[in-house]
Amino acid sequence: MDAWLRKTIVAGLLLAGGVCRAAAPDDLLRLEPGALPLVISAPHGGALEITGSAARRGEGLERKPGGFVVARDGGTEELAGLVADALERRLGARPWLVVNRAHRRFMDPNRRPEEAFEDEAAGAVYRRYHDFLTDACTTMRARHGTGLVIDFHGQGSAAGTVFRGTGNGLSTALLARRFGPRAVVGAESLFGELRQRGVVVHPAPLDGVEQAGFTGGYITKHYGAAGGFDVAAVQLEFGARYRAAPVREGVAEVVADAITAHAVTFLGCRRVGAE
Template sequence: MASICGFLNIVLALLALTGEKQPDDLVVFQRGNIPVIIVAPHGGTLPIPNCPPRKGEGLPKRARFITAQDVGTRELASAIAEAIYQRLKEKPYLVILAAHRKYVDANRPPEFAFECEPARKVYDAFHRALENACQEVEQRFSCGLLLDIHGQGQNPELVYRGTAHGKTVERLRKLYGEEALTGEKSLFGMLKARGFKVYPDPLGNPEWPGYSGGYIVRRYGGERWAIDAYQLEFGINYRRKDARAETAAIIAEVVEHYIKLYLQRPQETSEPRFIEQSLKISLSRGLTEKFPRRDYCLFLGQPL
């Protein structure tokens, strides 16, 4: 099987060579078979046809108008997906925006994200792909993990955590307590134990205001989709070409542990807990039955 990184590089190279592009052409989507979604909205390099760069005129300060590319994040996201596949022999979902951020910012609400109709269509295509991934993860596994990959220039040695101060991992905290977000076996606790320099540190301190989680993790994280959504803001030392493979390998290892710790039935109870919402499951013979939707994931040994 060809590597995920190699396949994506071919796809992006072909996109760069082709002429007129449709909105969906500027969104790279890989369907996965584990409850993990990797997202990269700011690493694209391609123009949007018939769309001038954004100017940001008249936007409020809270819009945080930025047009710079998060260099290396597209490549890092695909490297993480590849490392997860090599480790687990299973593919995560992957959603990458190939268009440059100066034309559209997919990590902003629509009123701040674009300034022309072609860019709106690309924005909608990106979020349609991401929403489909979240829906599919919830339907297949009941819950999942989303990693939103970004780059920051404030400190080259740090990786900032963004969860809207815990709101985008509400499912995790509800089931496993605050230690699952701030303890040694939390996502960032495990990254720290493997040599990453992380913020906040101590992990229970407030997140940095500018990197506390943007539109994507706030829209798709929390209990709406039963998705634990983290924004990871990587310093350049983790995004450089000569560092990406090691960064990706460590993240893949931590993701494997995260799945076993938090995306399965909690071990402290022998009886599954249920919530009132029902999930309709279509049977192969065309009938539909209702089953209670579990508040734990069905994965790695749990029945699908």
Template sequence: MSLRTRIYIIALLLSSLACQGSGIAKTFSLQDSLAIYQPGKSYTFKVESAIGEYALAIEYIAGDAASKLILTSPHGGNLKPEFMHTRSKDFVSAANEVDYGDTESFSAVSDSKTLELTLALAEEIRKATGLRPHVVLNHLHRSKLDANRALSLAAQGDKNAIAAWKAFHQYIDDAKSQVAKNGPGLVLDIHGNAHRPQRTEVGLLLSGKDFGTGDLEKLADKSSVRALVRSGRATMKELTTGDTALGTLLNQNVFTATPSKAYPNPIDANAFPDGRYFNGGYNTARHGSRFSGNISAIQLEFNSDVRMNDKSRNDYARAIAKSIIGFINKYFN
């Protein structure tokens, strides 16, 4: 575990002695906090009420040392501890936060079954490649914590939510540190959408309107895969609409996906008359390479058919894993 994580844990333990009211989150056990992450082992962060009630908040399942991939699920949790504040759309965000992306829009709707899909993807990737990806899960319902927003709106002042938010992003940072030892890496932020017609959306921080400009190469610096383009490993065209773009691979193996070779414009009125497209948010910006680093990030918004049916989800996960592995092999090996 990184020195920064240990310092963070110690600070939380000290602060918890002075906190009253709703209580502060319990951290990892002492044994876990002093150990190096072990591949395949689950590390958990729990929240606690003033009278000693606990609830699982954040979980990190450590990946193998050679893995280039981190899977995150910020909106798939369903736990609603009563001792935690319920987030409100009337909350006013802090004005001085670092703007990594979407810091203002409010939602308390969960991305149902995306936590289960993330775990299924991790298992299928492990079986196919022999390597466990790193996995970071938020088990709290979005009404209690939005782990894909800046801290102010994400937690709305609740001490448990604040601590859980910090743990979620610290786990990702620790996983990124491990991945970076192997060179370039990738974070896939797993979400769900209810857009119609159904499709999977690949978000690289480019807006829907950007795809109508005709020259995506000029927009590489605003994307979450900036490092890939600047390194010469890929062009923006290859990463969005090429034969080995993640959307193209998903479209071949799973379902309608955009942007892709078959559906290059995610707001094409003929293909997608609802005009909706989720292009990535806080996590994609913060943990991708738009601002710094060699780890890129992509937000994947999966349609309901892919994730909601417990009987068919694993079959979809196997096909999605095939697409992800093809993308990793092309651009990160």
């Protein structure tokens, strides 16, 4: 195939009526292999249409948090990229980055396959997202003997709060088994580190019960527990104040500081310049 034509197809982004469309899964996803035992996943921030796919109808599915939802988690795509950049500055290597750029009304990576898409064009994007996440988790475990999937979301219930979702500890069982409760509900846990840096977190206290509807979704359940990957996974549900464009860069620095501290304590990571 002509190189220019191929590039055009691979780039695949057509501005049609003000809406960006793409057809190939790799144009609808941002997939970057990492060298750290960390994955940043952002399944709901995308705004692109999937060529050849129709908006999901969700027949037979309940419309509720954790059920059939088509609203975007605005700002999380951008925040995920900024946090990855900030982690590289602190840890000298990049995390795995798995970002869905397609709009959630076509495909929802945070649902079981049977509830996630309704046509083949969207199914192909879904499978690519999860094949990459599977590769990330398998590779982290093989290389580092550990790993943490951090799944970025946005919630509209409490603008100033970040909710933790781990299935009340199910998806962080690896950390609890190795290090005890301090790794999942202590001051050095990811949410403990966020709280120390001024982020308003829930549950508060950290060993309280997670908020119903924000206890984690398919991604944290599958990769952190049910799928047998033997890595940990935690969902972060950011309120609007943490995702707004003017504050995102500052928020990314704070979140990266917290992840770095947690990863140095529990995942064997080393800071740039550390002995």
